[in-house]
Amino acid sequence: MRFDVSKAGWIPDEVKDAMRQLEKNRFTSEGMLVMQSQRHRTQAQNLDDALAKLQEIIDRAVEYVTPKEADPDTIKRVKAQIKAGKERRLDNKKKDSNKKKERSRRDFD
Incomplete structure (x- = not known):
């Protein structure tokens, strides 16, 4: 699964920057976030798992930019x-x- 972070208007810019910084190995040179999952046997379950991973990345980035x-x-x-x-x-x-x-x-x- 590929996710273009730059086109996601619902994500604040500081969260996007934190995502790029925290997950720099998952970004392509074009700025696409690449998620993959081979945990399950079906494509639909793997897609759901990749979406869950994306949600975890976004949550971690939000926590990273939230002041303590x-x-x-x-x-x-x-x-x-x-x-x-x-x-x-x-x-x-x-x-x-x-x-x-x-x-x-x-x-x-």
Whole structure:
């Protein structure tokens, strides 16, 4: 089965681009999406299977272009990790500074 994505006006352009990007090996040089199925014994069942595969490709492309909502728990966790990382970095800087100070001590008793 061949499907001309460029002539499908009912598919948004960003979804078409996502389809081309996600399934680049299934597109011909003319921009036709080639679907094939040999799962069943009859041509009609194979055509239905190819249509199901096409629907999966379109659904995956729509999911790919749909922006993800930010989860408040994830944002909170990431901010905590950033803060902890900054504190670790500053603690390491203080330890290095103290180590270098100890090297330059002059009072040998």
